[in-house]
Amino acid sequence: MRTFDEFESETCFLCGSAEDLCGEHKVKRSLIKAHALGDKTEFHSSMNARPLLAQSPKSKVFHFKSRICRTCNSSRTQPADLAFDEFHQRLHRFWSDVKTSALNEAPAHQVVEEVGGVPLDVFRYFAKLLCGLLADVGGPRPILIADFAMGLSDENHIKLKISDLRKRRVNLPLPVANSGGLRCWVDGDELLVRTFEGSLSAGFIDYDYWVRLKAHASRELATGFPAFTERCRRGGLYDSS
Numbered sequence: 001m002r003t004f005d006e007f008e009s010e011t012c013f014l015c016g017s018a019e020d021l022c023g024e025h026k027v028k029r030s031l032i033k034a035h036a037l038g039d040k041t042e043f044h045s046s047m048n049a050r051p052l053l054a055q056s057p058k059s060k061v062f063h064f065k066s067r068i069c070r071t072c073n074s075s076r077t078q079p080a081d082l083a084f085d086e087f088h089q090r091l092h093r094f095w096s097d098v099k100t101s102a103l104n105e106a107p108a109h110q111v112v113e114e115v116g117g118v119p120l121d122v123f124r125y126f127a128k129l130l131c132g133l134l135a136d137v138g139g140p141r142p143i144l145i146a147d148f149a150m151g152l153s154d155e156n157h158i159k160l161k162i163s164d165l166r167k168r169r170v171n172l173p174l175p176v177a178n179s180g181g182l183r184c185w186v187d188g189d190e191l192l193v194r195t196f197e198g199s200l201s202a203g204f205i206d207y208d209y210w211v212r213l214k215a216h217a218s219r220e221l222a223t224g225f226p227a228f229t230e231r232c233r234r235g236g237l238y239d240s241s
């Protein structure tokens with residue numbers, strides 16, 4: 001069974017359809033609205049020396065360059081979009097309130113458990129983002145990740161690390177939103193691509209998400225997509241913003 005499919009630029013980055021394409025948010029408008037102060041919203045990318053300043057939540061800096069079809073955008077991914085929205089707001093509210101409680105010094109995963117853990121649909125949301133980041137840099141379509149993002153399978157390969165940016169030594173004030181682009185990690189004697197990783201922050205919460213490829217998938221990438229693999233080997237880091 002194949003892990004990757006060729007990605008054509010004028011097709012949906014989830015299902016591969018060429019029909020009825022539309023834009024997709026890299027950072028949800030609801031998140032920006034929830035955390036924005038005033039009209040000008042800041043969007044930081046870890047690869048940009050200077051942050052990109054968006055004039056409004058509709059700005060193109062909050063969108064993927066690649067497109068998605070309307071079916072994927074609506075019925076297939078809306079439950080995951082809503083689940084992430086709901087989860088993020090709940091966690092942000094809860095975490096804001098624990099400042100004075102015993103949970104203040106608790107590790108992030110314990111705080112996340114207190115709000116009921118991470119629903120599967122939230123992982124689906126990050127699976128979609130990862131497909132978009134890969135498409136934006138001309139990478140292949142990861143079939144299993146895309147199927148999971150579309151709700152066609154319950155097989156989750158996405159790992160997620162949630163952290164509180166207030167506990168890191170970061171410059172304040174925090175940006176409204178930060179999407180770090182795609183990072184890929186290469187290892188072993190054969191220099192195989194082993195991990196694709198993305199990050200998203202909104203307010204003081206940072207979401208680091210990644211997929212670790214199995215050995216056969218790394219080999220399939222190396223033989224089926226040699227040019228892309230070579231780019232990963234040379235740079236390891238891509239910015240899609």
Ligand SMILES: [Zn+2]
Pocket residue numbers: 012013014015016017068069070071072073
């Ligand atoms: Zn689609």
